[in-house]
Amino acid sequence: MPVRTRDALVAAVDGQMRGGVLGVAAIESRLDAHRARVGRFVGARGEEIAFLRNTTDGANVIARGVDWRPGDEVVLSDNEFGSNAWPWLALRDVGVVPRLLRTSEGRMTPERLSEVMTPRTRVVAVSWVSFTDGYRHDLGALAEVAHAAGALFCVDAMQALGAFGLDVKRLRIDALYAGGAKWLLSLPGVSFLYVDGALQERLAVRWQGWRAVADPWNFLDYDQPLAPNAARYEGGTPNFLGVAGLCASLDVIEDAGVDRISTHVLELTDYLVERLRAAGADVVSQRGPAISSGIVTFNLPGADPVALGRRLGGARIVTTYRQTGIRVSPHGYNTRADIDALVAGL
Numbered sequence: 001m002p003v004r005t006r007d008a009l010v011a012a013v014d015g016q017m018r019g020g021v022l023g024v025a026a027i028e029s030r031l032d033a034h035r036a037r038v039g040r041f042v043g044a045r046g047e048e049i050a051f052l053r054n055t056t057d058g059a060n061v062i063a064r065g066v067d068w069r070p071g072d073e074v075v076l077s078d079n080e081f082g083s084n085a086w087p088w089l090a091l092r093d094v095g096v097v098p099r100l101l102r103t104s105e106g107r108m109t110p111e112r113l114s115e116v117m118t119p120r121t122r123v124v125a126v127s128w129v130s131f132t133d134g135y136r137h138d139l140g141a142l143a144e145v146a147h148a149a150g151a152l153f154c155v156d157a158m159q160a161l162g163a164f165g166l167d168v169k170r171l172r173i174d175a176l177y178a179g180g181a182k183w184l185l186s187l188p189g190v191s192f193l194y195v196d197g198a199l200q201e202r203l204a205v206r207w208q209g210w211r212a213v214a215d216p217w218n219f220l221d222y223d224q225p226l227a228p229n230a231a232r233y234e235g236g237t238p239n240f241l242g243v244a245g246l247c248a249s250l251d252v253i254e255d256a257g258v259d260r261i262s263t264h265v266l267e268l269t270d271y272l273v274e275r276l277r278a279a280g281a282d283v284v285s286q287r288g289p290a291i292s293s294g295i296v297t298f299n300l301p302g303a304d305p306v307a308l309g310r311r312l313g314g315a316r317i318v319t320t321y322r323q324t325g326i327r328v329s330p331h332g333y334n335t336r337a338d339i340d341a342l343v344a345g346l
Contacts, residue, residue, distance in 0.1 A: 001185055001186070001187075001245075001249070002185055002248070002249055002252040004248050004249075004251065004252050005185060005186060005245050005248040005249045005252065007248075008244045008245055008247075008248035009187070009241060009244065009245045009248075011244075012024060012027060012240065012241050012244050012245075013241065024240045024241075027240040027241075027243060027244050028240060031051075031231075031238070031243070032046060033046075034051070034243050034244075034247050035047070035049040035050075035051070035230070035231075036049075037247045037250060038051075038192050038246070038247070038250065039194070041165075041250050041253075041254065042161070042165075042166060042167070042168050042176065042194055043166070043167030043168050043169050043170065044168050044169065044194050044196075045197065046229075047197065047228075047229035047230060048194055048195055048196060048197050048200075048229070048230050049192055049193070049194055049230055050192065050193045050195070050230040050231060050232075050233040050234045051190065051191070051192055051234055051238045051239070051242075051243050052177075052190075052191045052192065052193055052233070052234065052238075053189055053190065053191060053239065054083070054179045054188075054189070054191045055083040055084070055156055055158045055177050055178055055179045055191055056082075056083045056086070056087060057177070057191060057193070058156075058175070058176075058177020058178070058191060058192075058193035059083060059084055059087035059088070059125070059154070059156065059177055060087040060207070061175075061177075061193055061195075061203075061206075061207065061233045062087075062123075062152070062154055062175045062177075062195070062203065063087040063088055063090070063091055063123075064087075064204075064206040064207070065203035065204045065205065065206060066122060066123065066152070066203065066204075067202075067204065068091060068094055068095070068096050068122065069095070070094070070095030070096075071095060071097065071120055072095070072096050072097070072120055072121075072122045073096070073097045073098070073099050073118060073120045073121045073122065074088045074091065074096060074097075074098050074099070074121070074122065074123040074124075074125060075099045075101060075113065075116055075117060075121055075123070075124045075125070075151075076088055076098065076099075076100060076101070076124070076125045076126065077100065077101045077103050077107070077108050077126065077127075077130075078100040078101060078102055078103055079103045079130060079132050080125075080126075080127055080156075081127065081131040081156070081158070081159075083156060083158065084125055084126075084127055084156035088123070088125055096122075097120070099116055099118075099121070101113070101116055107135055107137070107286075108126055108137055108142065109138070109141075110138065110141040110142060110144070110145045113142055113145045113146070114145050117145070117146075117149050117151065119149075121146075121149055121151045122151055122152065123151055123152045123153075123154060124142065124145075124146040124151050124152070124153050124154070125154045125155075125156070126139075126142060126153075126154075126155060126156070127155070127156040127157075127158070127159060128155055128156065128157045128159065128160040128161070128164075128166075129159040129160040129164075129293040129294075129295060130159070130295075131158075131159050131295070132297065132324065132327075133284050133285040133286065133295065133297045133325075133327075134159075134269075134285045134292070134293040134294065134295025134296060134297065134327075135285070135286055135291055135293070136160065136164075136290065136291050136292065136293040137291075138290060139153075139155060139166065139171045139173065140170070140171045140172070143171055143172040143173060144172070147172060152174045152175065152199070153172065153173055153174050153175075154173075154174060154175045154176070154177075155173050155175070155176045155177075156176075156177060156178070157176050157177070157178040158177075158178045158179055158182060158183075159182065159183070159293070159295060160183065160293060160294075161178050161183060161184060162182070162183030162184040162185065162249075162253055162258075162261075162331075163183045163261060163262060163265045163293070163294040163331060163332070164258070164261075164262050164265075164293070164294075165258035165259065165262070168194055168196070173194070173196075174195075174196050174199050175193065175194060175195050175196065175199065176193075176194040177191060177192070177193045177194070178191060178192065179191040180192075180242065180245070180246040180249065182329075183294070183331065184246060184249055184250070184253070185249040185252065185253065185331075186242065186245045186246040186248075186249045187241070187242050187245050187246075189239055189242050190238075190239045190241075190242025190243060190245070190246050192246070193230065193233060194230075195230050195233065200229070200230060200232070205226055205232050205233065207233070207235050208226075208235065209234070209235030209236040210236060211227075211231065211234050211235060211236055211237065211238075212226055212227060212231070212232045212233070212234065212235055213225065213226060213227060213232075214226065214227055214228060253332075256332055260332075261331070261332035264332055265293075265294040265330060265331065265332065266292055266293075266294075268294075268330045268334060268335075268336065268339060269287075269292060269293070269294060269295075269296050269328075269330065270287070270292070271336055271339055272296050272328060272330070272339045272342070273285075273287060273296060275339060275340070275343045276296070276298050276343065279300075279343055279346055280300070280301065281298045281299065281300050281301075281346070282298060282299045282300075282301060283296065283297075283298045284297040284298055284299065284324070284325050285297050285298070294329055294330060294331065295327060295328070295329050296327070296328050296329075297324070297325040297326065297327045297328075298325055298326055298328070299325045299326070300326075300346060305321050305322065305323060305324070305325050305326050306321050306322065306323060308321065308326060308346070309321020309326050311345075312326075312342070312345050312346075315345050317341060317342050317345050319342075328342065
């Protein structure tokens with residue numbers, strides 16, 4: 001977490017300690033500005049941004065808001081993290097058919113997506129970067145295929161945004177959702193959802209609350225319309241502390257330069273792959289122009305990845321380890337010396 005983010009959080013906590021609800025009034029009064037801040041980061045308008053709790057919330061807003069008919073389909077890969085899988089799989093209870101693209105036979109490329117889509121496909125949902133091995137999808141090309149068939153294109157950006165930047169309008173993304181706790185360098189428990197303005201009028205609001213309406217301070221007017229923007233998806237009181245921290249971290253990332261961070265991260269992971277292979281490791285991640293990301297997954301022959309990951313942790317080398325391999329995710333603040341320390345630790 002950046003020092004600037006820590007300072008913003010401490011100020012917010014101290015404000016509430018000293019002033020109660022008045023202590024967070026400054027954050028609350030600037031919610032529209034904070035939504036606009038997030039919107040600028042992804043190329044959207046503030047009216048298209050909602051603050052939620054996590055990535056799953058964002059996927060659920062879309063999944064439950066589409067006017068599904070029995071037999072409609074949603075296409076996703078079979079290696080999606082649960083945040084971008086369960087909200088869509090749960091639609092089976094209203095007759096929706098999930099079509100899982102088998103990644104063992106090939107990744108979700110525009111060509112493969114064209115092959116699996118049918119006239120009943122209503123949504124294509126994909127993670128920008130796969131949590132398992134760091135494969136980075138071509139969002140613009142996938143959106144083109146989805147839209148040509150009349151389907152919505154929805155993106156989980158959790159494993160990429162912050163290490164990479166994007167423009168949702170240029171890429172024609174209909175909905176994008178991400179939590180703040182990973183590459184965005186913020187707290188868990190806060191996320192944002194982008195919903196294209198044109199989609200908002202077609203999307204039902206299934207999760208309503210007192211702040212979802214046009215005038216939330218007119219408490220007893222139960223006949224008033226929904227908020228005229230994406231705030232309609234927020235429901236109740238948002239995580240003011242999380243919002244302040246997220247926006248502070250976005251400032252840090254933008255000051256550093258997202259493109260500079262991306263270049264640095266790709267150089268570090270290329271160097272990591274080179275060092276791992278020289279050390280005899282098997283690199284699971286596919287690498288190459290436009291598909292490499294900030295995530296590299298590997299195995300060391302003869303070593304249990306969970307036991308190895310725990311030993312690395314004991315040496316203060318933080319990785320994510322599962323039976324499928326050890327995942328390394330260097331960010332803009334990491335250096336080649338950190339990569340050398342990891343390989344030495346192995």
